[in-house]
Amino acid sequence: MKIKTFLSFLFIIVTLILVTSCELKKDDGSTPTDPTTETNFTVKGKVYDLITNGVLSNAVVRLIFNETEKGASTNSSGEFSLQIALTGDTELKLITSKNGYLKDTTTAYAILANSTLTVDDIKLMQDTSAAVIPTPGKPASIYLKNQSVPSIGVKESGSPETARLLFEVQDSTGIPINIENQVAVSFKIGAGPNGGEFLSVASALTDEFGQVELFVTSGTIAGVIQIVAEFTSDNSLIRSQPVAIAIHGGLPYSDNFYVVSEKVNYPAYSVVGFPIEFTAYVGDKYSNPVRPQTSVYFSTSSGIIEGSGQTDKLGTVTVTLLTGPTPNLPEYGKGYFSVEARTVDENQNIIIASTAKIQSFEPIITLSPNNFDIPNLGSQEFLVTLMDINGNPMSENQSLKISILEENTLKLDGDIDVSIPDTQSKTWTIFYFTATDTSKTENEQLITIEAISDGANGKTKTSLFGITR
Known part of the structure; x- marks a missing residue:
């Protein structure tokens, strides 16, 4: 019984020691790495011929990671070195190529805490089945290889305000130039809305792929901006076709x-x-x-x-x-x-x-006064209203015509032939005309004055009766 009690006590002591040890390890005061902080990291290595084991110079090594690409060429000792920025441990892919050799793809894993990764020796096999690609010649042309976005927005628009342009310089046979034929490419704005848009650099050197990048940032005015890239080779100015980027407006005001x-x-x-x-x-x-x-x-x-x-x-x-x-x-x-x-x-x-x-609704015409008696050589003014049931004017091109039906010596002046414009103004519901007796001899006549309106609102007419003397 005493032995059993002693063993139980010993088990409890050992368990407490283990738990305390685990908690101390958990709370060691270390600070976790900030996943957003970029740290410089070096990737280096060496490229050889698989058969001869000789070093290969001018081999191109492309390093791909996190949708980013970097490139370098090997030196005379077959060595390459690339500086990259990492935020954490990352898998890397290296694609190595050289004229006359088969391309090699290698993967490696970068541990951020080590700061440097030396990859295993890369060995290329000679390509005996394919034609040898000639060595790039002198730069002869430049073209836009890639554009990040087709358009950008004005400043503070909520849209991307910067576009990345990637140009490539090629020799006369269409092969991208290498680092030995590197040129300085100049950039300028050929035309633009003049709203403060600008370029990231005035000029830049081509890399080992014959490429050079430019960033274009918008200003405050929408429109189209044209970018021209150019360089000089053998005292000749070589220029790209203008690259057009649309700059759209911002948010509603x-x-x-x-x-x-x-x-x-x-x-x-x-x-x-x-x-x-x-x-x-x-x-x-x-x-x-x-x-x-x-x-x-x-x-x-x-x-x-x-x-x-x-x-x-x-x-x-x-x-x-x-x-x-x-x-x-x-x-x-x-x-x-x-x-x-x-x-x-x-x-x-x-x-x-x-x-x-x-x-507007159907036309309604009123004439005032509703009868008349005009003396010899006298005159009478009339008021005409043309409106719908709600007192609103007629729609565009509704007509109003005033006429006398009988042959007579009465003359009409004023608003006797009207075409209504597109309007909401009540002034286009009220009109005036004057009837004047032009006969020098007294002669009593029965006269009928007719008002007609016709158009998209409908057709109506009304008549006014009176005499002249």
């Missing part, structure tokens, strides 16, 4: 936000489903069209309208409204309806643009 339709007055009162297109024009704070695909939302006080759309390259978006029968906008009156467009500015505030339109 309330002072440059509008919604409109083609007309202000439509002959559509009591009509369900009359189609009317509305267009939102959206600009940024620099008066550029906003970036394409900016969303705009629409609503209406009457009828049905498409709910949303996205802007095109000019900052416009168009939707269709189908009218309701009897709109009524309290601040304007019967026959009016409104359309609102909404979007979001750079401060995440909703901004609104709105417009009011008329749906």
Whole structure:
């Protein structure tokens, strides 16, 4: 019994020692590596001929890691060295090539704490089956090999503001030049919107692949910027074709936000489903069209309208409204309806643009006075009103014509042949004309004056009877 108790006590003591040891190891005061901090790391190695075991100079080693690529050439001792920036332990891929040899692909693992990795010797096998690629000659041309994005946005637009351009210099046979034929490539802006856009460098040297990169950053004005790359070889200036990059506008700005339709007055009162297109024009704070695909939302006080759309390259978006029968906008009156467009500015505030339109109805004509008696060589002024049932003006090109039906000596002057413009103004509902007796002899006549209106709102007429003496 005593032995069993002693063994149990011994087991508890050993367990406590182990637990305490584990906790001490866990809490050793070490600080974990910041996964976002970049650390310089060196990768080096040596390239040999597989058969002769001789070192190979001018072999090109491409190092690929984390979607990044670096390159270097071996020196006369067959050695290469590459400096890279790592944020953690990473798998590396090395692709080694040389004219007349088969390409070799090697993988290695970089441990960040070691700061340097010496890869195993790379041995290339001679390619006896394929034709030997000639050694690159003197630089003869330059072209754009790669462009990171087709377009960028103006400053503070929320879009990428910088584009990366990769140019490649080739010899006369189309082979990229090597490091021995390295040239300095100069860059300039051939044309641009002059909004403060700029280039990262004025010139740069080609690398071992004959390549050189440039970064283009936008300013505050949208448009197209053209980049020209050029270099000098044998006293001759060699230039690339201009590279065009579109610079789009920024986010919506309330002072440059509008919604409109083609007309202000439509002959559509009591009509369900009359189609009317509305267009939102959206600009940024620099008066550029906003970036394409900016969303705009629409609503209406009457009828049905498409709910949303996205802007095109000019900052416009168009939707269709189908009218309701009897709109009524309290601040304007019967026959009016409104359309609102909404979007979001750079401060995440909703901004609104709105417009009011008329749906006008059938024409109604009144003449005043409703009869007349004009003395010899006398005259009479008449008031004519032309409006719909809601007191609104007619739509565009609705006509008003005043005439006398009988042969007579009465002359009409004033608003006797009117074509209504596209308007919401009540001034286009009131008209005046004068009837004047031009006969020098007294001769009583019965006269009929007729007013006719015709157009998209419909046709109507009314008559006025009187005499001249």
